[in-house]
Amino acid sequence: MTAAHTDSFLDLCRAALGPQNVLTDPADKAPYLTDWRRRYTGDALAVLRPGSTEEVAAVMRACHAHRLAVVPQGGNTGLCGGATPVGADAGRNTVVLSLQRMNRVRQVDPLNNTITVEAGVILQQLQDVAQQHGRLFPLSLAAEGSCTIGGNLSTNAGGTAVLRYGNTRELCLGLEVVNARGEVWEGLRGLRKDNTGYDLRDLFIGAEGTLGIITAAVMKLFPAPRARVTALAAVQSPRAALALLAIAQSHASAMLTGFELMSAMCLELVTKHFPQLRYPFDAPHPQLVLLELSDSESEAHARGIFEKMMEAAFEAGVVSDAVVAESVQQSRDFWNLREHIPLAQVEEGKNIKHDIAVPISRVADFIETTDSLLQDAYPGARMVTFGHLGDGNLHYNVSPPAGVDHEHFLQHQDAINLIVHNSVHAHHGSISAEHGLGQLKVEENQRYKSMVEMTMMRAIKHALDPQGLMNPGKVV
């Protein structure tokens, strides 16, 4: 782009957004150009901060006219570099479009159980507003204090309540989107049933900003449960944990809102680095399962369900020990054990992470097979395996053998990824369960997707973004 061309573009943007929302100074731009985990740094001609749908549309029209690439960004908490510009020319031909200023809650409709929010609303704020109306917005994940609902939608975020409420996709009824040409698609429907054409909503959800920019959404709310009670159950193996899952679902059905697996190694790391967190059993067990019930009746009722469930599990020889939280605080303590696993890993030193899913019935096979392949290749490698077993989603992380330097072990990352992802593929699984592809897994994804699928994806990309301006280098 010539200097005159650049100037005319920036002038357009300054007129549309106000000069204070067109960042061109390197220091101002910097926070938007590196991802949260500091694995990717890109460049951009400018960071644009529109405050309304009309401003997003104006910016997109300007980008379209000047053939500038656009990288949409929410809370910049993504784990795959999806919100960071790619390419040596990005400093000349790319802008970052931050949705953070679009942070209004447009409407709460308790009777329709919906909330209409702009893309920049922080997830936690959305949860809070729902709660103020006696409702639950169930999406919950580690970054909820800073991630935005627009980013959650664009990556179809998962989290801990998918078992009952589904991914972000299942929580969304309607979208407002600015497309690559700067036109506004007003699809903000709050309908439970609507069959009047192609499902554009679900096409934009999970597209990581490569097809258009989500500017607002109608999200589902649920009646707030009267009680939430958790329990920890000790089991011998992932296979036993799966047997417990079937028993739990039969007894609790939709009341079962959490089912998390944690290997002994995970708890060893947590109690090592966070000694204030108490391991609730006398002796270590090979695997723990955290179960959560959400009850529309009462805490006592939830405890009654847990009692019958655990009785059945003991009788079936599935569980070796179990403890039901006696208080809200103890429920929180149990979740704390689970939520400190990623933090304990940081303390321990870098490991090689995988965010994978397989059919629930294959989780045990997957872990056994893959553990054994890795032990053959890297004897003594330590498996930090945990995750949302109720969804078949594991954070299957590989730590070096005891005594081996963590940084040094990272040299095996590609080889280990290959072993793990080949095994995932053999078990009919997904190499990106809840984090998306971003730039991290674009190439790897093509190893496992069929040509037919890639060709259809690219045809859709070309149909909606013929100039290839929307978040290039991501997803397809």
Place this chain on the structure above:
Amino acid sequence: MTAAHTDSFLDLCRAALGPQNVLTDPADKAPYLTDWRRRYTGDALAVLRPGSTEEVAAVMRACHAHRLAVVPQGGNTGLCGGATPVGADAGRNTVVLSLQRMNRVRQVDPLNNTITVEAGVILQQLQDVAQQHGRLFPLSLAAEGSCTIGGNLSTNAGGTAVLRYGNTRELCLGLEVVNARGEVWEGLRGLRKDNTGYDLRDLFIGAEGTLGIITAAVMKLFPAPRARVTALAAVQSPRAALALLAIAQSHASAMLTGFELMSAMCLELVTKHFPQLRYPFDAPHPQLVLLELSDSESEAHARGIFEKMMEAAFEAGVVSDAVVAESVQQSRDFWNLREHIPLAQVEEGKNIKHDIAVPISRVADFIETTDSLLQDAYPGARMVTFGHLGDGNLHYNVSPPAGVDHEHFLQHQDAINLIVHNSVHAHHGSISAEHGLGQLKVEENQRYKSMVEMTMMRAIKHALDPQGLMNPGKVV
């Protein structure tokens, strides 16, 4: 198409499918060329009945090479003519592709709570197989004895359990599709979490066969509830019914699996034409609500929930009378009242039907406003309003004033559709909630969709079916 061209195509098909599965005799073709409600009759060069995915692909490749249009068909129970060929040239340039012979259950995976079925499996068979494995497949609708799961997916069918389990879309995890070029997309994933690209699955669902042919699917199963109990509640108005819905959801949460509204006029017709069905209250009430609870504990527990719920509803002045079913038979009797409404309408004479949805919070406003508009235009018109209130989905049907001939009243159909659909649109609703567009509502849909949305839909259609061979004249 020249005769030689036609012959070469039919020879290809006979070789691929066996001559007995290539129907060209008018008498053999006839059952496939008229829709179930006998509103549409089309023509076709042949009706093709492939028995496997490979055979579907072979046929599609032949159609692609010969530039023949393809109308996929399941149980031929659609209500909008989506499975009937359109156009004067259909007898020369169109084939009907029936999926009925693809009727195998490929796999049941109780631990993953999934079932993999071919497109031609009858919905009821799917429900039965699930039950044999102690699981529930919740999709349920009037045509379940003859509709196919492929048709349910292609129209994103709704039914009576959407409130809890969602539409067919939400019940599907993965698809196998033969695209317009005759390539097989193997997307039969049984995963709860997968973020590795665009959501092709949800694009094919609800596309009514205009983007490709669904040949198989992985569907979700649920734990079978231990008890199902229904109740009937008498309320004064749709607005009171909405207040009851909020109370019911607060008490029963996900246990609430049915919430159906029936106006007095509906019950009057049912008890007139089916006198063996007993109206369970002493006096007529303006509106009845049928509620269903599905309970993973016991019948007694469900009754206890109903008791508390109705107590709260009486206290709030929302309900004037209520009766909880004392037996499975009585539960069935209550459902029978609801399910006989469409049959009673047939007995009474044709009326003007609408399958609409609005946000739940707007249902009462919609009914009041639209009733009043219709009374102004057609004084004395009788409203047969019923439906899935829990989803905001009404079958909002208009019968002639007493004494006016039903057939004669149909002359007002277009004018009445316009009044109703304009009102739906003004209430941010959908003119096709659960029946799809087919050929019936293609044009009408364009009145309410924005140009931006139609343009994106057509771009996607063109991307996946550039020759326009897939079910032409439907949806877009």
